[in-house]
Amino acid sequence: MTQDETITTPLAEELGAGGAQVREGTPGDAVGGRVPRYVARPPDTAAAQALLAAAHRRGLATVVRGNGTASDWGAPPRRCDLVLETAALTGIEHAAGDLVVRVGAGTPLADLQAELAASGQRLTLDPLVAGGTVGGAVATGLSGPRRLLHGPLRDLIIGMTAVRADGVAASSGGRVVKNVAGYDLGKLHTGALGTLGLITSVTFRLHPLPEALRTVSAGAPNPETAQRWTHAVLGSGAVPAAVELDWPETGPLTLRVLLEGAEGGIDARARAVAELMEGSGISEGAPAQWGALPGAAGDTLLKAAVPIGQVAEAARLLHEAAQDQGTTAAVAGSAGAGVLLAALPASAGAASVNGVVRRVRAAVEGGVTVARPAPALADAELDLWGEVPGLELMRAVKLRFDPRGLLAPGRGPGGI
Amino acid sequence: MFDEGEGEPRMPQPLTALIPRLREICGDDGVITDRTRRRTYESDGLTYHASTPGVVVLPTTTDQVAAVVRLCADAGVPFVPRGAGTGLSAGALPHSEGVLIVTSRMRRILEIDVANERAVVQPGVANLEVTRAAAPHGYYYAPDPSSQQVCSVGGNIAENSGGAHCLKYGFTVNHVLGLEIVTPQGEVVRLGGKAADAPGYDLLGAFVGSEGTLGIATEITVRLLRAPQKVRTLLAAFETMDAGGAAVSAIISAGVLPAAVEMMDALSIEAAEAAVACDYPPGAGAVLIVELDGPAADVDAQFERATRLCRESGAFEVRTADDAAERARIWKGRKSAFAAVGRISPAYIVQDGVVPRTALPDVLRRIAELSAASGIRVANVFHAGDGNLHPLVLFDDAEPGASERAAEVSGRILDLCIEHGGSITGEHGVGVDKACQMPEMFSPADLETMDLFRSAFDPAGIANPEKLLPTPRLCGERPGVRKGVHPLVAEGAAEQF
Structure with missing residues (x-):
């Protein structure tokens, strides 16, 4: 084969040389309005490595897709030449006795949970977005209500394998929970929206399914009361698994406290919590739609992570700022962990969205970001990130892992 | 002032040129050039790695740390951060041609913020001081490495320290929300703060446990936890390690998550008995300590279950503790075990390896075989809940070749950990000591x-x-x-x- 023939070999053939199925992109494959030239599905990690190496050689901007349920998170990529589908990178190795599972990134989260439940275990990650894959959940890095007790998603990850932009696969961590050998690179990939590499497998620590659940709920007259209740519940030693605030666009605010534990003690615990929340009621199990994102698909979703003593102020400001911008906000999230999500309807324009985030940023500590812009705002001038402390170091990390800037360019923090 | 004794390398030229500037930055009493005083910093807790630092500085502020690091960066001189020097992997081993930056004078607790459940501290603050400061408010700082009375929070950040209770509460990384760091270029950067989920890549999470290779933490924001309503502890005695191991498996499989599960074998019990008369049940081939904490109603329900499972697994005696004094009696033998081994052996190596919990019985049998074959005694003290082994490899350093044979056995134990899918270090870190084992x-x-x-x-x-x-x-x-x-x-x- 001569040099010329190599160059004229169809790109698709080169991309598929490692075993990946390659097809042409269609409008249905678009990410943030960019229709990729190719969509490729590697059958295993080795093929994914070959695919990424080829894309790297050819300078193709590559966006990873699990089940596509979070393709609209973060800024749309500046370019998208290739969509890499993880659907075939599946597999579950469950070490039940060790409360550990290693799982392929393309595995649907629901499949994983079903298999774990059969052994009386779970990955303590509330499904915020239905239908997602494990890799997608990790790349999105969003943690649900139970993060309060069991930690955010990143704390549940004990090992990871990811393929760098140049096709080199690298693992960190391991299969044991307690392990301090080497840098914990899994932390970097968690929430990086696929900008530092392709996550191919993740090893998680698991928890036993709780024997009993109770939910204590009460309507709060205002967010300040909800925050006061939260502080009282956390300070009581009741050890709730979650304390969730739910404040729709209009109507009353609800605070829900989820308790998990032994059957023998749960009712006494629930009664003790109920006494701290005026007008509360106790129900068995967790409420339906527990932890679901506020608003509807297609809304703009904001995330406000604040000190827990500023939750009320952040929630109130999200509501007020939305009204001042002529729109509305549905606010929900962990009052106990200080992480709120707010949905602004798709009709809210860029100026309104920017107005809301900037007003909240100016008033509270922490980070207020646009986690998921409405589709119509994909190319609008949105202030997604605000100031990102440590951004120069993040750029340096990106440069090492993806020196040509090919992995979801622009989608990372501060537009990396 | 720059007196160099015989056999001691002179202070390297690039360093001597830095001394006046270091004095301007840290003050005369913040720079140590005297050879004898420098030598007091020659090793951390792992004393068989030693190297006299080129120069030692004792900064008191972030600005001083940053200025020192900038000076190092401009001159191309290496620096090594050091907290209290209690590390066990020679992570704070000084560089003979570098600057040792010691945080021991940065020991102010800047804030106990009860409303936000956070504490903000300087890196030289001792781990236990955080809990002491939070205790009047009913809170505590969860990571509790065994050296917590002296080890520094900054050192805990570098090593991602654990402790006996990390089975339930996790490691340092799970409790740190914010850091102010000085980068190796001498820039001051804030990562995170009092809020969770700082925007962007999780550099904070990756910095914790980076062993001083990514910079120096100069201010640390940690999570405070509400002190548990109730703590109950049991000690169960078994005839064999296998029976004790079976009890651990039974407890974990039953969905009980204890705060701590610790196990000791006959040799370490013997040592503890000789040292502190801990009065553990006579004839025990293994003792298990199980501690539960949390909401009172939940703890009581789980405690009964754990006690029953110990008996069903063959415990011939179970003691329970419901107050601090009784608990201290149960923990006495375990907490003294490392030092106690000094009573029954002139010298020993403390190993730190991890295996999946289900591999524990097999690995312990293999260690026993290794010990029998080599004639080197091994005492086993370990965090059974998370499979973190701390075998103590005993030897007589006066006996020719004994230390080499002990090191061989210690290394073979790590090989066993790797073969079983574990790790070469659960909490002591890699440092210099295990850097060459990373490729395994x-x-x-x-x-x-x-x-x-x-x-x-x-x-x-x-x-x-x-x-x-x-x-x-x-x-x-x-x-x-x-x-x-x-x-x-x-x-x-x-x-x-």
């Missing part, structure tokens, strides 16, 4: 990728060099470990942005 756990590509990450923070390679990752100088030539800039950057194929 990680591939060349893994290590190269870790090195890429390191170079993002420290392109010049001056922050605690020769630690954590293997280098040719330390371990001989190994494929796949590369230093310096990414080849694509070097060849001009990639842009700097």
Whole structure:
């Protein structure tokens, strides 16, 4: 084969040389309005490595897709030449006795949970977005209500394998929970929206399914009361698994406290919590739609992570700022962990969205970001990130892992 | 002032030129050049690695740390951060031609913020001081390494320290929300704060446990936890380690998550008995300590279950503790075990390896076989809940060849950990001590990728060099470990942005 023939070999053939199925992109494959030239599905990690190496050689901007349920998170990529589908990178190795599972990134989260439940275990990650894959959940890095007790998603990850932009696969961590050998690179990939590499497998620590659940709920007259209740519940030693605030666009605010534990003690615990929340009621199990994102698909979703003593102020400001911008906000999230999500309807324009985030940023500590812009705002001038402390170091990390800037360019923090 | 004794290397030229500037930054009493005083810093808790630091500085503020590091960066001089020096992997081993930056004078607790459940501290604050300051408010700081009375929070950040209770509560990384760091270029950067989920890449999470190779933490924001309503502890005595191990499996499989599960074998019980008369049940081949904490109603329900499972697994005696004094009696033998071994052996090596919990019985049998075959006694004290072994390899350093044979056995135990899918370190860190064993756990590509990450923070390679990752100088030539800039950057194929 001569040099010329190599160059004229169809790109698709080169991309598929490692075993990946390659097809042409269609409008249905678009990410943030960019229709990729190719969509490729590697059958295993080795093929994914070959695919990424080829894309790297050819300078193709590559966006990873699990089940596509979070393709609209973060800024749309500046370019998208290739969509890499993880659907075939599946597999579950469950070490039940060790409360550990290693799982392929393309595995649907629901499949994983079903298999774990059969052994009386779970990955303590509330499904915020239905239908997602494990890799997608990790790349999105969003943690649900139970993060309060069991930690955010990143704390549940004990090992990871990811393929760098140049096709080199690298693992960190391991299969044991307690392990301090080497840098914990899994932390970097968690929430990086696929900008530092392709996550191919993740090893998680698991928890036993709780024997009993109770939910204590009460309507709060205002967010300040909800925050006061939260502080009282956390300070009581009741050890709730979650304390969730739910404040729709209009109507009353609800605070829900989820308790998990032994059957023998749960009712006494629930009664003790109920006494701290005026007008509360106790129900068995967790409420339906527990932890679901506020608003509807297609809304703009904001995330406000604040000190827990500023939750009320952040929630109130999200509501007020939305009204001042002529729109509305549905606010929900962990009052106990200080992480709120707010949905602004798709009709809210860029100026309104920017107005809301900037007003909240100016008033509270922490980070207020646009986690998921409405589709119509994909190319609008949105202030997604605000100031990102440590951004120069993040750029340096990106440069090492993806020196040509090919992995979801622009989608990372501060537009990396 | 720069007196150098016989056999002691002179202070290297680039360093002597820095001394006046270091004095301007840290003050005369903040710079140690005297050889004898420098030598007091020659090792951390792992004393068989020793090296006299070129110069020692004792800064009191972030600005001083940053100025010292900038000076090092400009001169291309390596620096090594050091907290209280209690580390067990020689992570704070000084560089003979570098600056040792000791945080022991940065020991103010800046804030106990009850409303936000946070404490803000300087790096030299001792771990236990955080809990002491939070206790009047009913809160505590969860990570509790066994050296918590003296070890510094900054050192805990570097090592991602655990402790007996990390089975339930996790490690340092799970409790740190914010850091102010001085980068290896001398810049002050804030990562996170009192809020969770700082925007962007989780550099904070990756910095914790980076062993001083990515910079120095100068201010630390940690989570405070509400003190549990109730704590109950049991001690169960078994005839064999296998029976004790079966009890651990039964408890964990039943969905009970204890705060701590600790186990000791006959030899370590014997040592503890000789040292502190802990009065553990006579004839025990293994003792298990199980501690439960949390809401009172929940603890009581789980405690009964754990007690029953111990008996069903063959415990011939179960003692319970419901108050602090009784609990201290149960913990006495366990907490004294390492020091107690000194009573029954002139010298010993403390190993730190991890295996999956289900592999514990097999690995313990293999260690016993190894001990029998080599004639080297091994006492086992370990965090059974998470499979973290701390075998104590006993030897007589006066006996020719004994220390080499002990080191051989200790190394073989780590091999067993790796063979069973575990780790070469659960909490002591890699440091210098295990850098050359990293390739047994990680591939060349893994290590190269870790090195890429390191170079993002420290392109010049001056922050605690020769630690954590293997280098040719330390371990001989190994494929796949590369230093310096990414080849694509070097060849001009990639842009700097």
